Every structure is written in C-alpha cells, then in structure tokens.
Amino acid sequence: MSEHKIxxxxxxxxSVGFGNAPALLVVDFVNGFLDPELFxxxxxxxxxxxxxxxxxxxxxxxxxxxxTRVVYAEDGSDVGMFCRKATRLSQLTEHADTSxxxxxLAPASGELIVRKxxxxxxxxxGLAANLxxxxxxxxxxxxxxxxxxxxxxxxxxxxxxxxxxxxxDCVGDRALGPHDANxxxxxxxxxxxxxxxxxxxxL
Amino acid sequence: MSEHKIxxxxxxxxSVGFGNAPALLVVDFVNGFLDPELFxxxxxxxxxxxxxxxxxxxxxxxxxxxxTRVVYAEDGSDVGMFCRKATRLSQLTEHADTSxxxxxLAPASGELIVRKxxxxxxxxxGLAANLxxxxxxxxxxxxxxxxxxxxxxxxxxxxxxxxxxxxxDCVGDRALGPHDANxxxxxxxxxxxxxxxxxxxxL
Amino acid sequence: MSEHKIxxxxxxxxSVGFGNAPALLVVDFVNGFLDPELFxxxxxxxxxxxxxxxxxxxxxxxxxxxxTRVVYAEDGSDVGMFCRKATRLSQLTEHADTSxxxxxLAPASGELIVRKxxxxxxxxxGLAANLxxxxxxxxxxxxxxxxxxxxxxxxxxxxxxxxxxxxxDCVGDRALGPHDANxxxxxxxxxxxxxxxxxxxxL
Amino acid sequence: MSEHKIxxxxxxxxSVGFGNAPALLVVDFVNGFLDPELFxxxxxxxxxxxxxxxxxxxxxxxxxxxxTRVVYAEDGSDVGMFCRKATRLSQLTEHADTSxxxxxLAPASGELIVRKxxxxxxxxxGLAANLxxxxxxxxxxxxxxxxxxxxxxxxxxxxxxxxxxxxxDCVGDRALGPHDANxxxxxxxxxxxxxxxxxxxxL
Numbered sequence: 001m002s003e004h005k006i007x008x009x010x011x012x013x014x015s016v017g018f019g020n021a022p023a024l025l026v027v028d029f030v031n032g033f034l035d036p037e038l039f040x041x042x043x044x045x046x047x048x049x050x051x052x053x054x055x056x057x058x059x060x061x062x063x064x065x066x067x068t069r070v071v072y073a074e075d076g077s078d079v080g081m082f083c084r085k086a087t088r089l090s091q092l093t094e095h096a097d098t099s100x101x102x103x104x105l106a107p108a109s110g111e112l113i114v115r116k117x118x119x120x121x122x123x124x125x126g127l128a129a130n131l132x133x134x135x136x137x138x139x140x141x142x143x144x145x146x147x148x149x150x151x152x153x154x155x156x157x158x159x160x161x162x163x164x165x166x167x168x169d170c171v172g173d174r175a176l177g178p179h180d181a182n183x184x185x186x187x188x189x190x191x192x193x194x195x196x197x198x199x200x201x202x203l
Numbered sequence: 204m205s206e207h208k209i210x211x212x213x214x215x216x217x218s219v220g221f222g223n224a225p226a227l228l229v230v231d232f233v234n235g236f237l238d239p240e241l242f243x244x245x246x247x248x249x250x251x252x253x254x255x256x257x258x259x260x261x262x263x264x265x266x267x268x269x270x271t272r273v274v275y276a277e278d279g280s281d282v283g284m285f286c287r288k289a290t291r292l293s294q295l296t297e298h299a300d301t302s303x304x305x306x307x308l309a310p311a312s313g314e315l316i317v318r319k320x321x322x323x324x325x326x327x328x329g330l331a332a333n334l335x336x337x338x339x340x341x342x343x344x345x346x347x348x349x350x351x352x353x354x355x356x357x358x359x360x361x362x363x364x365x366x367x368x369x370x371x372d373c374v375g376d377r378a379l380g381p382h383d384a385n386x387x388x389x390x391x392x393x394x395x396x397x398x399x400x401x402x403x404x405x406l
Numbered sequence: 407m408s409e410h411k412i413x414x415x416x417x418x419x420x421s422v423g424f425g426n427a428p429a430l431l432v433v434d435f436v437n438g439f440l441d442p443e444l445f446x447x448x449x450x451x452x453x454x455x456x457x458x459x460x461x462x463x464x465x466x467x468x469x470x471x472x473x474t475r476v477v478y479a480e481d482g483s484d485v486g487m488f489c490r491k492a493t494r495l496s497q498l499t500e501h502a503d504t505s506x507x508x509x510x511l512a513p514a515s516g517e518l519i520v521r522k523x524x525x526x527x528x529x530x531x532g533l534a535a536n537l538x539x540x541x542x543x544x545x546x547x548x549x550x551x552x553x554x555x556x557x558x559x560x561x562x563x564x565x566x567x568x569x570x571x572x573x574x575d576c577v578g579d580r581a582l583g584p585h586d587a588n589x590x591x592x593x594x595x596x597x598x599x600x601x602x603x604x605x606x607x608x609l
Numbered sequence: 610m611s612e613h614k615i616x617x618x619x620x621x622x623x624s625v626g627f628g629n630a631p632a633l634l635v636v637d638f639v640n641g642f643l644d645p646e647l648f649x650x651x652x653x654x655x656x657x658x659x660x661x662x663x664x665x666x667x668x669x670x671x672x673x674x675x676x677t678r679v680v681y682a683e684d685g686s687d688v689g690m691f692c693r694k695a696t697r698l699s700q701l702t703e704h705a706d707t708s709x710x711x712x713x714l715a716p717a718s719g720e721l722i723v724r725k726x727x728x729x730x731x732x733x734x735g736l737a738a739n740l741x742x743x744x745x746x747x748x749x750x751x752x753x754x755x756x757x758x759x760x761x762x763x764x765x766x767x768x769x770x771x772x773x774x775x776x777x778d779c780v781g782d783r784a785l786g787p788h789d790a791n792x793x794x795x796x797x798x799x800x801x802x803x804x805x806x807x808x809x810x811x812l
Contacts, residue, residue, distance in 0.1 A: 003378040003380050003381065006244065006245075006377055006378045007377075007378070010241065010242055010289075010291065010377065011289060011290045011291040012288065012289050013288070014287045014288045014289065014290050015287060015288075016284050016287050016288060017287070038213065039213055041209065042209075073721070073722070075718045075719050076719065077719050077720060077721040077722070077739075078721060078735055078739060080364040080735075080738060080739070080742045081219050081361045081364045081365070081366060081742065082361055082362065082392075082393070084217045084218060084219050084220070085215065085216070085217045085218075085219060085361070085391070085392050085393060085394075086213075086214060086215050086217065086392060087214045087217050088213065088214040109684045110684050110685065110686050111686060112682070112686040112687060113682070113686070117735055118361075118362040118735075118738075119358055119362065119392070119393075120358065120362065123359070123362045124362070124733065124734055124735040124737075124738060125733055126687055126726055126727075126733040127733075128534065128538075128566065128733075129565060129566045129567045129689060129727075129733060130567070130686075130687060130689070131538075132534075132537075132538060132543075132566055132567045132568065133567035133689045133690065135541065135543060137538075137541060147388050147392075148388075148392060151388075152358050155322055155323065155355050155358070156326070158284045158285055158288070158321075159285065159321040159322065159323065159326045159327070159535060160534065160535045160538055161283040161284045161535045161536070161538045161539035162284070162538065163284060164284075174209055174210075174213065175206040175209045175210070177206050177384070177387075178206065178384065178387065178388055181380070181381065181384030181385075181388075182384075182388070184380075184381065185350050185351075185354075185381055185384075185385070188288070189285075189288050189289060189322070189350075189351060190285070190288060190322075191288075276518070276519070278515045278516050278517075279516065280516050280517060280518040280519070280536075281518060281532055281536060283532075283535060283536070283539045284539065312481045313481050313482065313483050314483060315479070315483040315484060316479070316483070320532055321532075321535075327530065327531055327532040327534075327535060328530055329484055329486075329523055329524075329530040331530075331737065331741075331769065332486060332524075332530060332768060332769045332770045333483075333484060333486070333770070334741075335737075335740075335741060335746075335769055335770045335771065336486045336487065336770035338744065338746060340741075340744060362738060363737065363738045363741050364738045364739070364741045364742035365741065409784040409786050409787065412650065412651075412783055412784045413783075413784070416647065416648055416695075416697065416783065417695060417696045417697040418694065418695050419694070420693045420694045420695065420696050421693060421694075422690050422693050422694060423693070444619065445619055447615065448615075486770040487625050487767045487770045487771070487772060487773075488767055488768065488798075488799070490623045490624060490625050490626070491621065491622070491623045491624075491625060491767070491797070491798050491799060491800075492619075492620060492621050492623065492798060493620045493623050494619065494620040524767075524768040525764055525768065525798070525799075526764065526768065529765070529768045530768070553794050553798075554794075554798060557794075558764050561728055561729065561761050561764070562732070564690045564691055564694070564727075565691070565727040565728065565729065565732045565733070567689040567690045568690070569690060570690075580615055580616075580619065581612040581615045581616070583612050583790070583793075584612065584790065584793065584794055587786070587787065587790030587791075587794075588790075588794070590786075590787065591756050591757075591760075591787055591790075591791070594694070595691075595694050595695060595728070595756075595757060596691070596694060596728075597694075
C-alpha cells in the first residue's frame, strides 16, 4: 500500500483551512542559508526567489509579516545542544553577514524580526504572543529549510492552534529527499500545502 | 552528491553525546497506535516489543521513566487544529481502550504519565519541569510514530538542551518511508541515534 | 509620596482595554480552596458566590468559559518544588473531593477544564492554545487566590498579549493583605480591574 | 489572626532548599530602573549596590551568572499589552542608554544576557533551556523590581522546578509597600528568602 493510502485510511491528511486573519512567516532566508558552501543549496534559492512576489502581495494586502533569523551571542553564551549537531550554527551572530536577511526580502520597518537559537520560530521567542496581539489565525510559512526550521515552526504553529499553510514552492532545502519527505509529513499531519500563486490569489 | 555527503560537508551530523543523567521517554505506545486499523501498522509492533527489555533495563538501573498518552476531553473541549489533520485523534479519551498504554509496557507506580493533545510530549505539558526536577540531562526516546510524536518530542528536547537519544529499533511508524526519513533528519540535526542493545549496555 | 502617585508618575496604571472576544477564566474555585481549614478563608467564599451571576451571564452571552483545577497524580510522580512551599497541594488529586470544582460553579459540557500543577493556568497546560483556537483577545479572570494562581495566570495572560480583566469582587484570598496588594500590582502593571456588575453590563 | 499565622496553619512557607548547582540571576538592573525619574526609586539603588559583592562572589566561585534586560525593537514591532499598562517600557531599546546594564554590574564575556519584553525572565526567552544546559538546580535571584520582573521570574522558576532563592537585600522596588508584600508572597509560596551575606557564605 502506498504511504498516501496508509495515511488516508487512518484519517490523516485533513485540512486546517485558510482562516480570516493570516500572517506571513518568512523563516531563515538569510545569507548563510542561501550559500551552498554554508547551509544552502538544493532548491533554497528558487524558494527565496518565489517568496519575493508573495511578500509583495502580503504587504499590498496589509497582512502582518514576520521574519526569523538564527542569531547566537558572539561570546557563545547561548550555544547549546543544537550546535553540537550543527556546529557552524553558532557563527550566525547579530552582525555576521551570514545571519542577515537576504537583500531581496529585506524587512520593512514595523515587520517583526524574530531572533532564535533553536529550530522552531516559536521556541524561546515572543512569536506566539505577537501573533495573538495581532489576532492572527493563519500562519503562511515560507523559508528554509523545509526539513529543519520550517517543519519545527509548523509543528509549533499547529500545536498553538494556528492554521499553518506551507507554501510548497516557497520553502526549500539543501537536499531534495528531506524536502519532499517533510512536505509529506506536514501535509498529512500539521499543515495545508498550497502553491504560491494560490496563496496570492487568496490574499 | 548523496544527502549524507551534503549534510556532512555543511557540518551537520555532530553528536550530542550520552550524558550522566538519562531518563527513558516512551512515546504513545498505546493500544490505538498498535492497531493497524487505527493509527498503527508498519514497524510499530516490533518497536514496542523491543522496548520491553529497554524498559526493564531502565527500571533495573533506576533511571526515571516517563510515558506519554494522547488524551482528549470527552466533551471535545480541547480539540484543536491537530484534529483537523488527523480526525480520529479526538477519540483518544481518558478511558478509551485505544488510549491506554499497552499491557506489555504498563507504567509502574511513580513513573510519570504525560497526557498530551499535541505531537510533542513537551508542548502544553509539565514534562520539561519534571525532567528539571530530576536533574535529567539525556532523554532516551522510544515510541511512535517516528515521524510524528517522536520527532516532535525530540525537536523540543534538543531545544530545551536535553541530549536526545533516539533508539532506532524502539521507534516505529505506520509507513517505513517517513520512518527512515525522520531518522535521517533527527540523526543529522537533533539527536544521536543508537540501537537498543547499545543503550542497554550504556545504562 | 503615595504608592499610587509613584506609579502614576512613572507611567504605570494604563489600560489594556476590553476587547471584542472575551473568555471567562474561573481559577481554582474547588472545594479545598473554599474550606478555611485547608486553603480557604478570607474573602474567597464571597468571591465564589459573586462569580455565579457572572458565570450565568457569560453562558447567556455565549462567550467561552474555562475552569482550572489543581490536580496532582496520586502516585506523586508530578510533585515538584511548588509542593515544597505548600506541602498540602499534592493532596489535590483527580478524584479527591478537595480538588472538585464547587457545586455552584460546576462546568457545563464543552467548557474546558484545565488541570494544572503550578500557579499559572498557562504553565504546562493547553490554555494558550485553546484561547488561540477560539480567537480570544480578552481574559476575564475570577477565582482564587488573588495573590497566587490568579496573579500568576494574569501575568502569563498579559505576557501572551491577551487583555486580562480582573474582576475585583470575584477574586478572593485567604488573607486580605495579600489580596489587596496583588490587586494593586495587577492594576498597575498587568490587568484592568473591573467590578462584576460592570463586566456583566459589558458582556 | 496574622497573615503569617494563616499561611502557616495551611501548610505554606515550606522551604525549597539550596541545591548543588546554583546560578545567579540579575534581573533588570539597567540604567532606567536605577533612575527615580524613570522606573526607579525606593530601595532599588541599595539593592543594586549590595548585588556587587554577591556578583563578585558568584564569579569567584565560578557559578553561572545571567543578566536580564528589557529590550523592545526600535520600530515598535514587538510592543504588546504590557506596554499599555506601562507605556514608557517601549523606550527601552537595544541601544538606549536606559536599557543598558548599570556600570557597576556590567556582564563579563560569556555571561548570558537575556533580552525580554515581558515581566518574567523566562517568558519567550531561552533562559530555561540555558539553565538546563548548565545543569542548574537553584536560581539565586537579585534585581528589580521585587513586585514586577523579580516576582514574575521567581514564579516561573519554581514552576520549572528550579529552586528559587530571593536575596531579600539585593532586590528592590520603586515603592516599599509592594516590595514587602511580594517578599511575603514569594517566601510563603514560591521561593526561599535569604540575606546576601548568607548566600555568599553558602557559595
């Protein structure tokens, strides 16, 4: 039996639906994750390029936009277990070029920038509270990597009872196997999957 | 380039290491997840069977053991977005047979049972606080499903700076593709992967 | 200079305002906290009595109602530091008479009951996620004790960016000094203070 | 009956005890909270002065030291409900003089600085995870204000099952009534109260 069939028979793959108050979450599109020599590669560059029009549409519609960056203290005081698995992460510090959001997606004044040290945009950050303040019910997720910070953020988003929408052509990963596998997992269990054009049409 | 090679070149796949104060976490080995007609199938039954000796070893050594169950209120008052993706989950109520921990792994008195409504054993529960109270530094993770509650719990565990150890032959999933893909992700980014026998030898 | 004056000069005592989507939170009005020999006394009984009409008004209006109970496992597996400060708390178990919500305020089917082991109704519980699911922006707080679980819940509520409204004559404490002192703190820093009649008029 | 007597009869006022792995937490001793024209006054200056020797003792012993600062984004993107109650708080931005830790207690390299927007040092921050990474069991709390960020941090610390020790002569408040009232609450329910000299002797 195919994986899809197994999940379907057990009642997975339902829809969270698109709510009335969406926000756009742009996860970790920073220089270091666009660089194949550092954390990038795969389909990340294409995902970032396609996020440009989505960001423009979000701003035109006036929905809140939130960005995340990985930012560690320069003195190593907040380095933890995650950096043992991925040793280079701790180089992403406040002023490092590698931790700056890419030029094409630069935040505008008033758009929240979440600094994080863990995979999820929600863990140890003010993101949930910020979305509550703005009465958000739907979190449109773009960014990288699909199998890393996107996935972790989506799991937390649905756990908080936000409706996560993963924009499949605006998320990317350094390797396509994990990208595809995590889209499958998220689509079955945590989020609705939509194409960028369909999200733009919906805004 | 292979996925392993891509991750290796970017410095992923480091080791969190086995600490000095481990606890055993048994995720969602409840009747409903052992039943292929409900949430089970794949290699879940084998994983549960292999967890028996590990549980016995943990008890012999005296390390803390924690179990999780998915438990929703019978009146539906705590049902949320997760149940839209997986509609049957809300049937797992306090007294439902499907939400009882399987007979072979029944908790002993004094072993914490975490009731949860989301994927992660940490989300909206007292698990982190309980592990802090016991001065735990390492969380040995068994249970199901690898791509669901195990993965979500492991991501939160490493985010809290516990050392997650995934026991590869004591975690299972209804379909093997997601099982393997999530072991890859966890091994590269969030946890050390060990076989049951090696964990027992280490205790 | 009076305390009020000191706070006023420093810009404290602003208003969060009453939002458009309130929920009623009834904190720990359980038998044990109504019993002066256990955790009760002071003005708790009066506060509970006045909460009856507020609860009725909330139900009539159809706003969500949430109750909290302190519930520890019977085998002591989730007892922690809080119980070292207040040793009797661990007797409040699922089926203990002392941990049942008082008869006059019995929850109706579908009203969420949050089981907690810590002071705050939000800590280690699904409350924040539940309020998000219901698009709540305002948390009307009643219950006991003012200086304990009410205060802790209010601080978390405002931290999550909900608008906390403390119903001054529907919260009570075993001793009036801490009751008054905590109303002062909450009114200056975390919540708006309203009388029951004014809240009912607003619903 | 006196308040102390009421609490004693109900089993409050127990001791969490001083553990084996303490960390020193210095809450919000920043320029703005030392300035009586802004957020300061009362006994805050004395508390800060007495914290100097305690900080020196902590460093000599080698226990971890953590500082907190209130830091809001300059563009107002993370301002929420708390700032409605205390409107000036949002002026405490990364580079504002008022949000810098006072010269006498300047952090050394490697000592964690927690940036926060809410009262508790734990809410929306990486503090709990950082303390877990360092195997901390006891949190020695100094700073200001006693009735604000100290109290909120202490409640979260005990909820996470750390042992909170409030250093009574190293915490301060803009007004003495709330200072005393909150020491009473914390001593009865959430923390052990110790004098600075006794903590130093214990390190």
